[in-house]
Amino acid sequence: MVLIDCFLMLLLAYGFGFLYYGLYRNLSARVHGRFGPSLAQSFFDSVKLFVKEQSTTFGWMFYAGPIIMATGAVLNVLFIPFINHGDSLQGLSSSANLIVVLYLMVLGPLGNALGVGSNGNPFGVMGITRGLTRLIALELPFYLAVIGVMIDAGSADFSAIFEAQSQEMNLLKHPLLFMAAFISFLGFMGKSPFDVVGAPQEVYSGPATEFSGKFFALLLSQSAMFSFAKLLLMVNLFLGGADDLGDLVLKTFVLFVAATFIGSVYARFSTIQSVEFLMRIPTLLGIVGLALL
Amino acid sequence: MEEGFNAYRQSLESEEQSIKSTQSVVEQAIAWFRAHSMFVLAYGTGCGAIEMPPTFTSRYDIERLGVVGVATPRQADILIVSGYCSPKTLKRVIRSYEQMSDPKYIIGLGSCTINGGMYWDSYNTIKKLDDFLPVDMYVNGCMPRPEALIEGFVKLQEKIRLNSSEAGYIKYRDNYAHYRANQERLFGAQVAPSYEENFAGMN
Numbered sequence A: 001m002v003l004i005d006c007f008l009m010l011l012l013a014y015g016f017g018f019l020y021y022g023l024y025r026n027l028s029a030r031v032h033g034r035f036g037p038s039l040a041q042s043f044f045d046s047v048k049l050f051v052k053e054q055s056t057t058f059g060w061m062f063y064a065g066p067i068i069m070a071t072g073a074v075l076n077v078l079f080i081p082f083i084n085h086g087d088s089l090q091g092l093s094s095s096a097n098l099i100v101v102l103y104l105m106v107l108g109p110l111g112n113a114l115g116v117g118s119n120g121n122p123f124g125v126m127g128i129t130r131g132l133t134r135l136i137a138l139e140l141p142f143y144l145a146v147i148g149v150m151i152d153a154g155s156a157d158f159s160a161i162f163e164a165q166s167q168e169m170n171l172l173k174h175p176l177l178f179m180a181a182f183i184s185f186l187g188f189m190g191k192s193p194f195d196v197v198g199a200p201q202e203v204y205s206g207p208a209t210e211f212s213g214k215f216f217a218l219l220l221s222q223s224a225m226f227s228f229a230k231l232l233l234m235v236n237l238f239l240g241g242a243d244d245l246g247d248l249v250l251k252t253f254v255l256f257v258a259a260t261f262i263g264s265v266y267a268r269f270s271t272i273q274s275v276e277f278l279m280r281i282p283t284l285l286g287i288v289g290l291a292l293l
Numbered sequence B: 001m002e003e004g005f006n007a008y009r010q011s012l013e014s015e016e017q018s019i020k021s022t023q024s025v026v027e028q029a030i031a032w033f034r035a036h037s038m039f040v041l042a043y044g045t046g047c048g049a050i051e052m053p054p055t056f057t058s059r060y061d062i063e064r065l066g067v068v069g070v071a072t073p074r075q076a077d078i079l080i081v082s083g084y085c086s087p088k089t090l091k092r093v094i095r096s097y098e099q100m101s102d103p104k105y106i107i108g109l110g111s112c113t114i115n116g117g118m119y120w121d122s123y124n125t126i127k128k129l130d131d132f133l134p135v136d137m138y139v140n141g142c143m144p145r146p147e148a149l150i151e152g153f154v155k156l157q158e159k160i161r162l163n164s165s166e167a168g169y170i171k172y173r174d175n176y177a178h179y180r181a182n183q184e185r186l187f188g189a190q191v192a193p194s195y196e197e198n199f200a201g202m203n
């Protein structure tokens, strides 16, 4: 039963991940005054990449990088409940709590660093250095907000967090914490103005520069799934979780569209600027939010 | 026998049918995905490169066809060589092409890639790109408008969908000696190391 549940969750995350990625390309095309590709374009891309030849090798660590990242993404999907009650679409969330999920969220960047480190491409190394620097600044406000949510619920369990939001969701109860978390969430999703990692025109594809064929496809698939996991986490922490599948789609969609529009209109910060900004505004918001608890 | 435009079109279609009948459903599906997702490495060698930005941005929006630019040869399917090449540039173009993974295709943009164009008697540009690299699709004109480039992409898409064995990367592998001899003649002692041993084990 749990196995079927897990399988279903992964399937949903995969489908929604690619759908949202397609939607992102489509929406940002509309913002640019273009029509953009079809919704399933990213899916076509990943299928094509899976059947493309792999031309490079830099030893086993190079291949291990994307696999570690994919492991992080899959575990995250399985440990975050999709629905806020009942037994279905819960995956393994009863045996994990928020702390495990937060811990697993940094597995991706670490796997990436290992893979990139072994190929030695200067653009990859630059990208990953930027990514890890930014990650430190991203985590600070996000963790402040999460600590606030945990204090409010009195527990790090998802069920307790849902329970605490049964009357009023955290977004309304603690708007400052939500704002702090949302700004870091933009960075976690790789949206402008914090998209310094794979910044085109600066570091080419950043960490993905040397990857081709199947492993690049794996990178794309895991990032689509991981994005959906992050959306889920935000929905669970601040929007009270989803009552059913329709609610899940609605809430993740609203968050996603907000992030996409904000990302489409801002220019990119430099690494230092984004670190400074994240250390100031959202961190301050988080601290004030914590003080008001 | 029927004559005219329709007859011509029918003959093309029957040719397409005969190629498709030899392929399995899986092969056809893979070819379809390949045709609908083309990652482009746009190599701005000559003045024709100036027509590529409008093709890729809001004005002509080629992303509608699933064509996107990528920054590294490792991920690219299609190399656009946009115009004349001096030997010095060509060396880099060849290296970029050889770093791409199969299946890969080349679009020659502009008359200069076909026969040297207005540079045909220049002392330091090559005349015919096809002598050094296998070109899959030429887009003629000096310089070709974005519409022409889009037309080239659509034609190339049809070619990829047919999954024919005449694709450039297969030609390059099978006739490597020919291409290599031309490259050696042009570059002399400064020719890059041969990639031939990498072909071993490929189908």
Ligand code: SF4
Pocket (backbone or CB within 6 Å): B046, B047, B048, B082, B083, B084, B109, B110, B111, B112, B113, B117, B118, B119, B141, B142, B143, B144
């Ligand atoms: S074909 Fe014309 S526009 Fe293109 S590179 Fe040659 S001279 Fe320039």
